[in-house]
Amino acid sequence: MSIDITLTWRRLFGAIGVAALLGLGVALLVAWSGLYNVAASRGHPAWLNWFLELGMRNSVEANAPRLPSPDLTEPGLIALGAAHFQTGCAPCHGGPDQAVNPIYQGMLPEPPKLGDAVGHWSDSELHWIIKHGLQYAGMPGWAAPHRDDEIWALVAFLRALPDLTESEFRHLAAGNGSVTPVTVKQLVSGSATSLAMTTCTKCHETDLAPPVSDKIPRLAGQPRPFLLRALQEYRADARQSGIMEPIAAEIPEALLADVAAYYADLEPRPHPPPAFKGNPKRGREIALYGDPDNRVAACQACHSSAAKPDYPRLAGQSASYMTARLQHWKIGHESKTPLDALMANAMGKLSDEQIDDVVAWYASRPIEGEPP
Amino acid sequence: MSAGRGLAGLGMALFLIACQGQQSALSGGGAESDRTLALTVLLGVGGAIIFLLVAGALLVALRGPRRWRSFLSAHTLVVHGGITFPAVVLSLLMIYSFAVLRAGPVPESGPDKPSHVIRVEGLQWWWRVTYLQPDGSEIETANEIRIPVGEPVRLELISADVIHSLWIPAYAGKLDMIPGHTNTLTLLASEPGTVRGQCAEYCGGAHALMALSVTAMLPPSYERWLAGQAEPSQPGETTGHRAFLSAGCGGCHTIRGSPARGRVGPDLTHLASRPSLGAGTLENDAAGLARWLDDHHQVKPDNLMPDYDFLTASEQAEIVTYLSELE
Numbered sequence: 002m003s004i005d006i007t008l009t010w011r012r013l014f015g016a017i018g019v020a021a022l023l024g025l026g027v028a029l030l031v032a033w034s035g036l037y038n039v040a041a042s043r044g045h046p047a048w049l050n051w052f053l054e055l056g057m058r059n060s061v062e063a064n065a066p067r068l069p070s071p072d073l074t075e076p077g078l079i080a081l082g083a084a085h086f087q088t089g090c091a092p093c094h095g096g097p098d099q100a101v102n103p104i105y106q107g108m109l110p111e112p113p114k115l116g117d118a119v120g121h122w123s124d125s126e127l128h129w130i131i132k133h134g135l136q137y138a139g140m141p142g143w144a145a146p147h148r149d150d151e152i153w154a155l156v157a158f159l160r161a162l163p164d165l166t167e168s169e170f171r172h173l174a175a176g177n178g179s180v181t182p183v184t185v186k187q188l189v190s191g192s193a194t195s196l197a198m199t200t201c202t203k204c205h206e207t208d209l210a211p212p213v214s215d216k217i218p219r220l221a222g223q224p225r226p227f228l229l230r231a232l233q234e235y236r237a238d239a240r241q242s243g244i245m246e247p248i249a250a251e252i253p254e255a256l257l258a259d260v261a262a263y264y265a266d267l268e269p270r271p272h273p274p275p276a277f278k279g280n281p282k283r284g285r286e287i288a289l290y291g292d293p294d295n296r297v298a299a300c301q302a303c304h305s306s307a308a309k310p311d312y313p314r315l316a317g318q319s320a321s322y323m324t325a326r327l328q329h330w331k332i333g334h335e336s337k338t339p340l341d342a343l344m345a346n347a348m349g350k351l352s353d354e355q356i357d358d359v360v361a362w363y364a365s366r367p368i369e370g371e372p373p
Numbered sequence: 374m375s376a377g378r379g380l381a382g383l384g385m386a387l388f389l390i391a392c393q394g395q396q397s398a399l400s401g402g403g404a405e406s407d408r409t410l411a412l413t414v415l416l417g418v419g420g421a422i423i424f425l426l427v428a429g430a431l432l433v434a435l436r437g438p439r440r441w442r443s444f445l446s447a448h449t450l451v452v453h454g455g456i457t458f459p460a461v462v463l464s465l466l467m468i469y470s471f472a473v474l475r476a477g478p479v480p481e482s483g484p485d486k487p488s489h490v491i492r493v494e495g496l497q498w499w500w501r502v503t504y505l506q507p508d509g510s511e512i513e514t515a516n517e518i519r520i521p522v523g524e525p526v527r528l529e530l531i532s533a534d535v536i537h538s539l540w541i542p543a544y545a546g547k548l549d550m551i552p553g554h555t556n557t558l559t560l561l562a563s564e565p566g567t568v569r570g571q572c573a574e575y576c577g578g579a580h581a582l583m584a585l586s587v588t589a590m591l592p593p594s595y596e597r598w599l600a601g602q603a604e605p606s607q608p609g610e611t612t613g614h615r616a617f618l619s620a621g622c623g624g625c626h627t628i629r630g631s632p633a634r635g636r637v638g639p640d641l642t643h644l645a646s647r648p649s650l651g652a653g654t655l656e657n658d659a660a661g662l663a664r665w666l667d668d669h670h671q672v673k674p675d676n677l678m679p680d681y682d683f684l685t686a687s688e689q690a691e692i693v694t695y696l697s698e699l700e
Contacts, residue, residue: 291635297637298621309620
């Protein structure tokens with residue numbers, strides 16, 4: 002008797018099939034039996050670490066689209082990124098002025114110190130990781146996936162991070178907020194004033210200083226109902242922002258109206274010389290009369306100080322912020338709320354050039370209430 | 374009653390409605406439609422007579438006495454009845470119809486020279502109607518044309534976006550409104566009355582709800598009406614006026630005599646004097662205005678006005694009161 006051991010295609014595929022079934026069976030057996038210990042405290046065996054790392058690295062590389070990045074050295078971008086990083090990222094990743102709390106050190110895998118880690122990634126890859134998060138690593142995706150502009154602020158900050166000293170970081174992240182160290186009394190009594198998620202002045206203006214970046218709106222003197230609506234919409238995930246949504250979620254509901262009132266009552270500061278690129282004269286025509294041929298409504302009908310307090314006043318508003326908002330409506334990302342829909346409709350087919358012009362007119366106008 | 378007879382009855386009823394309604398090519402309200410009606414009657418009656426003759430001849434050819442059948446098969450009858458007669462009749466009809474429909478360029482001078490010029494612009498999905506005055510001034514209104522009885526009126530038809538077509542069956546045939554081009558149409562109403570017109574070229578979502586009314590008035594009342602339309606509105610400083618302005622309605626609508634001067638949507642200066650809302654969609658009364666303001670995308674789907682359902686009930690009511698006073 003002899004056994005035929007000639008290799009044929011038929012036998013090869015048969016063997017592969019049997020091996021695959023066996024493998025699946027073993028995997029099921031392991032999962033079912035509880036043999037594999039999922040304890041985070043145990044850590045990953047070295048081979049699994051290597052395997053996961055390989056998969057993650059190549060997956061990010063393969064999935065991250067190559068995006069044109071804005072100027073990542075812009076101070077306004079870095080400041081916003083720093084403010085968000087301090088309360089949004091540093092608890093897990095640590096920062097120049099804070100070690101990772103032991104609670105988060107216990108995560109598996111342990112979140113990397115970002116000063117060292119970011120060098121491995123390209124700008125687009127960092128952007129992709131922040132936007133989508135990472136499976137099996139506890140890294141969450143961005144709360145507002147369409148807000149690429151906000152994510153770039155984080156990328157800009159991460160690029161600046163390796164060169165920041167502890168005190169530079171603290172001042173950058175604090176923005177207009179206080180950097181005075183907490184006293185023992187404040188500490189033990191629970192009234193510590195260290196910078197929290199809800200410290201608005203990390204980015205927004207105070208009675209002494211303008212906002213830390215021209216990418217965010219000036220709030221002082223805006224109508225109360227408009228400010229309150231914005232906070233409520235952030236809280237309800239109706240208005241999109243990965244930075245403001247977590248903040249609005251942290252503000253106690255009973256205080257929302259008071260926060261709105263605080264900024265409504267804050268005296269608008271005379272603004273610094275405006276930075277814009279459009280033509281304010283042409284912009285004025287659009288603001289006052291609209292552009293019927295392109296179905297553009299007259300902006301001033303809603304954005305003058307005589308209009309309903311549900312609409313924002315635009316005189317003296319930041320050009321960069323207004324341009325970004327208009328572009329969002331133009332692309333059609335922001336239309337979840339009735340007023341978003343109204344705005345997207347009212348701007349009609351406003352061209353990029355017209356956006357620059359009308360933004361230039363508003364940015365160059367004195368804040369209403371301020372002498373012209 | 375069988376289903377077939379029911380259907381036939383329905384068809385007949387629809388046909389009769391079409392004959393007498395406000396939007397009928399057979400009502401003969403003006404010079405052009407009178408001529409069209411005459412041509413229709415001539416063709417209809419003449420065609421019916423010829424049809425009966427041919428049907429009779431066919432019957433005779435199949436069942437008639439041999440002598441009649443041989444008469445029908447004669448060579449002369451076939452040539453004259455089958456070739457000469459249709460050639461002569463059709464040629465005469467063609468010449469007559471050219472004359473009736475005034476084919477070719479419309480004479481700009483002579484007795485037909487229009488004394489009134491109205492520019493009608495088609496937009497998605499309404500009509501901007503502008504009365505061009507001899508002194509060069511313009512009086513703008515919307516979704517309604519008024520013309521004086523017995524005086525030729527030239528309509529200049531233009532479009533702001535896509536191709537529309539103005540069709541006022543009682544007065545004239547369809548004429549396209551083409552972006553970047555001006556078409557002209559002359560109306561001459563023979564007696565006072567109000568008829569309905571409609572966009573007759575599919576122009577997007579709300580095309581079916583793009584109608585307008587055309588009212589022929591005796592010349593003195595027409596002149597009075599036009600002088601009234603030229604005036605700004607006198608709304609006064611009411612809460613409704615303030616609510617209208619502060620809600621931003623003036624960004625798209627003009628109310629002459631107020632700061633509202635938008636030109637994206639219809640001019641509302643004398644809104645309350647118009648027969649309908651939403652280009653023939655709703656009755657123009659307080660209930661219609663309230664319905665429009667609260668729910669116009671249900672009433673006229675796809676129309677380009679934004680939703681204002683976030684206004685409070687009292688703001689809506691104030692605006693309705695204000696608009697219904699814009700006589």
